[in-house]
Amino acid sequence: MTQKAGERERCVTGIEGLDTILYGGIPRSNTILLTGSCGTGKTSLAMEFLIHGAVQGENSLFVSVTEDSEKLLANIIPYKFFDRELMKSGRLIFIDLPVLYESLGMNKAELSMEEVDLLVDAIARMARELQVKRLVVDSITSVCYKLKTPEMIRDFILKLSKALSDLKCTSILVSEVGAHSTSYSMFGVEEAVADGIVLMANMERRGDLLRTLQVIKMRGTMHSRAKYVLDLTSTGVLLVPLLKGGST
Amino acid sequence: MTQKAGERERCVTGIEGLDTILYGGIPRSNTILLTGSCGTGKTSLAMEFLIHGAVQGENSLFVSVTEDSEKLLANIIPYKFFDRELMKSGRLIFIDLPVLYESLGMNKAELSMEEVDLLVDAIARMARELQVKRLVVDSITSVCYKLKTPEMIRDFILKLSKALSDLKCTSILVSEVGAHSTSYSMFGVEEAVADGIVLMANMERRGDLLRTLQVIKMRGTMHSRAKYVLDLTSTGVLLVPLLKGGST
Amino acid sequence: MTQKAGERERCVTGIEGLDTILYGGIPRSNTILLTGSCGTGKTSLAMEFLIHGAVQGENSLFVSVTEDSEKLLANIIPYKFFDRELMKSGRLIFIDLPVLYESLGMNKAELSMEEVDLLVDAIARMARELQVKRLVVDSITSVCYKLKTPEMIRDFILKLSKALSDLKCTSILVSEVGAHSTSYSMFGVEEAVADGIVLMANMERRGDLLRTLQVIKMRGTMHSRAKYVLDLTSTGVLLVPLLKGGST
Amino acid sequence: MTQKAGERERCVTGIEGLDTILYGGIPRSNTILLTGSCGTGKTSLAMEFLIHGAVQGENSLFVSVTEDSEKLLANIIPYKFFDRELMKSGRLIFIDLPVLYESLGMNKAELSMEEVDLLVDAIARMARELQVKRLVVDSITSVCYKLKTPEMIRDFILKLSKALSDLKCTSILVSEVGAHSTSYSMFGVEEAVADGIVLMANMERRGDLLRTLQVIKMRGTMHSRAKYVLDLTSTGVLLVPLLKGGST
Amino acid sequence: MTQKAGERERCVTGIEGLDTILYGGIPRSNTILLTGSCGTGKTSLAMEFLIHGAVQGENSLFVSVTEDSEKLLANIIPYKFFDRELMKSGRLIFIDLPVLYESLGMNKAELSMEEVDLLVDAIARMARELQVKRLVVDSITSVCYKLKTPEMIRDFILKLSKALSDLKCTSILVSEVGAHSTSYSMFGVEEAVADGIVLMANMERRGDLLRTLQVIKMRGTMHSRAKYVLDLTSTGVLLVPLLKGGST
Amino acid sequence: MTQKAGERERCVTGIEGLDTILYGGIPRSNTILLTGSCGTGKTSLAMEFLIHGAVQGENSLFVSVTEDSEKLLANIIPYKFFDRELMKSGRLIFIDLPVLYESLGMNKAELSMEEVDLLVDAIARMARELQVKRLVVDSITSVCYKLKTPEMIRDFILKLSKALSDLKCTSILVSEVGAHSTSYSMFGVEEAVADGIVLMANMERRGDLLRTLQVIKMRGTMHSRAKYVLDLTSTGVLLVPLLKGGST
16 A cells, blocks of 8 residues: 555545545546445435535535435434534535426426437536536436437446546436446446446344445556445444455 | 434334334335235235225225235235224225226226326325325236336336325336246346335255345434345234344 | 134135145135146146036036137047036136127227127126136136236126136136246236135256246245145146145 | 055156156156256157167157157167158157147247147047057147137146046156256246156266256156266166155 | 267367267267357367368368468467478468358358358358368357358258268367356257257366366267366467366 | 467567456457447546557557547547657557548448448558558447448458458447347357457446456467456556456
């Protein structure tokens, strides 16, 4: 772990274990795919990443696709590191994608190539105007269901990622996979165009179901690829190496 | 288990083991996916959840999709915790979805986007008028067969769940999966939009077929993710940890 | 096994082991899915269920879909519990579904929604007129091949099962699955609408291929879910627990 | 093995081991599916069944679908139990199905319902005129490729099997499955309408690839279901139990 | 191994181990499917078969489908058993199928039934005019991609094989399967119409990837079915039994 | 390892371990498929291959399909073996394929046969004009998504590979496969037309995720097929045999 970790500036996630795994944080401007099945803690981790950003003074935007942001909020209020002030000050912003769809007149089940471009533009404009430095889309999978070919999905993620990168915004795209899936994504192409892949999974052990986290890939930095056990506590995500000696 | 379990109000299921697993009950207004293959005890558990609610004075509605509610009733009468008075007093209500379909003029094998909205409205109106606080749909899978795309299924469950949540109704959507399936749902998308996932399964052990229960995810509360053995008895569902030390 | 088994009346199968497994027999009016791959003994078991019924004075109807009933008969004559008088007295009745199709003018490979209703009506009318109390369809799978969507298959089985249940007729629907399949049915939906599932399978053991039987689900009664070894003998089906201690 | 094997007349295959497995031979008039992947010895076994029949004075017909019967003949001449006289005397008859197709004007890749009936009639007429008592179709799979739905395949095999059974002809339909397939047939429906299933397979053992034979199902007789090792020798098929004690 | 191996004339491959496995060589006029995934040595083996033929004075034709024959040549020149004179004398002939396609005016991605016949005729005419006794098509899979149904693929291989057999030409059809595939062919039907199947595979052992060869089927001769380890050396293919005692 | 490795000229990759595995380097003019799932190090290896080429005075072209070459550059600058001068001198050239698409007027999601030819020509012309001796396409999979049939994909790779080979250009085509896939390519046909396959994979070991490399196939040279552990360091790719004794 004495290797030089490269020169790119870091976006410190504030999740201690994860910053260590990444040799200091996510390379700024990277777009990360945060992959896992239901209940593996994806939303919790992504939320904590945003709240830490907001606390550190970086404007942070949560784009909610499937869950009402009000309901979302009801579930994070008990977390000790959450402070309602962050929202009042405009540091932590929530937007429901269905609202955005509506304002863009996109009411069909399927998006056309042109609508994809409009959608990327709308998100990018919002990020620019609000000077967003951290962004989460939860989930990108939910958007991808509206795109009909792997090529369109690649295209969408590429363009979104490029637009956000140009704004120096570090982004987490939440990716849902089926229970016990060993894929990184639902459609099999999302991962190929992301700058990093963080895999969250379930692991059965002695009748219990542990959560695990593993960084598969991260462009622009050295990183551990070891598997960590993840605990969701009221003080946030805790990461413990599954096995000693398990770092690159 | 000394962690603060969050501040959301609880819907006490009345199934002792399950309330312990959930640190006090299902967070009120949550929509739960109760998943399992045939014979794992889904209907029994959901029924007991409703009866306990009715006994505690909460109006409880069973929306039956595949089974005639009369036939259903014949099978629960032997249960010791069931009391016919609950039905007479209007605390425990049964409705057959096919009857509702008919009254809405939905007689095709496939539902359109508009009909989905009508269906959600009809269920929500009934829940509002009857002041329902607990609701079961058995099974949601059966409804989903009438929806032709994953996007429509997500949409349907999202809208239904939002409408019920707005009424402070705690709901269980029964989800059927194939024998030996390791998925949480038939179409692979139902789980992504639910607030919680309770997985019921079969487990072969020494020539016998045990039933198991495991809470995979529950928004708004800490919970155990350990696997429990479930017994169906005439006094209701019994839950025993599969292995000691198996709680989070 | 001292638990109260509920109050529903029983249809005693006459297959000793099976009645024990079911705490006295199949709850009367239930529709059972009898599932298994080729050669697991489905037809033999179903036939014995009918013959025992006929001997006990209950009119019993075998609806043959794939095999000529004459050929069928040639194979059961050697069984010691079979008596040709049962047929002459009208207690044991055979009908070939292809003949019924023809009389209904259904000569296409595919059945429409309306034809499904006609078919259910025709079977129900026959059961009513002949005062049938036990019915076997061998195989339901063969009928389902003529139905083009899972929704139609669910619908068909639901309607048939409701019509037979209304006549207090206890029914066995034979369900074919592929070799080594772990599903309960060919199309994955048949089991969801049945009142019970009895699974017959092959089990390789020391170079031999044993037959096994397991009751996965039975509405309206407690039952063992243990796996039994099934022997086909000239005196009928014999069931022996695979392992001691294997009952619920 | 002291059980009464039923009353149906037997067609003695002449393959000693197989007749023992079947308690005396195939029940006469049965239609058997002989299933296996390439190289498991299906054609050799079927051929030997026919030759033994011819030697015993029963007219035997080989319907070749994929291989030129001349080429076929070149490969069986070295067998010690083959005698050219059998062909000259008309006891052993070969016909190439492509020739039959042509004479019936069936030159399309796909057969219609009517053509299937014509084909069955043509085969049955030939069997009747030549007084055939043993018939092999090698392979039925090859014919099934021309049928476009599972229902048509079931129909075809049912009708063929009924027509041959009416002529008291005992038939073997050769069924090809893929390497390492655990199915009994290519399309998954052929086995459901056959009176018997004989499974031939490969088994890797210490770097060698053994051939095995197992009778999965046989209507009208008791039979062993144990797995036998099959050897192809110049004096014909040899069968040895894989493990002692492996019979029903 | 003292069994009489039949009377058919042999085509001695010249690959010592293989001729032993086949009790003297491939029965002359047989069409063999040589199956394996990338890098298992199919082309090398087929090439050596042709070169040995040419050396022994039999005209040998390599039909290259995917690789330019010039490039092919560059890779075999280092082999010690190759002699450029073989080509000059016309004993060893290379033809690129794309060139043949062009000369036949077949420039579409898909071949019609008629074009398949034309193609078979063209190859057969060439084989006849050049008096070819050994022929390799590398790969047949590549041709099959142009055929749209399993029936057409069977048809094509049957006709080609019959035409070549009529010329007393012994042929190897190279069949590509995916990595780790356990099938004998890409489309699942090629093997059913071949006279023999030689399977080449990879086998992981202690971190290395061994090549193996196994004869699954060979019409017209006894043969070993044991697995051999195959080594590609500059003096040609070497075959060593994987395990002692592994022959039939 | 004393075998004569053939006579073809080598393209020394400059990655020490890999050149040893290949008995001196990639045979010049070969087109290699570099296969692996996300995060296995494909881009790093391909980039190092190009940089070493540029340092040795060979013009090297990186065709980027999914990633912006600017972003790409940001990630390789920290590598010690990278020198910005290589780009200024024109030895190391980056081109974004989307730019090329645009200049060719190819703005549809799907490419026609003619457009494939145009694309191959454009790449070949560029390679010729810039006198490119090493070329990387990252990834070819991304291009293949625009081709609609396996036949077109084969065609495309064949033509590209032939055009580059004619220019004596040694090429690496990066091939993406899914996580845990054991295939060599996404569409299953890419590998059949490549001159070599280098497989990169993940390997779980004691809670860590190692990267491995294995040469499956390489036309025109002897090579090891053993599995190597691959380390990405700031001084480039390091290869260590997974197990001693693991070379051919």
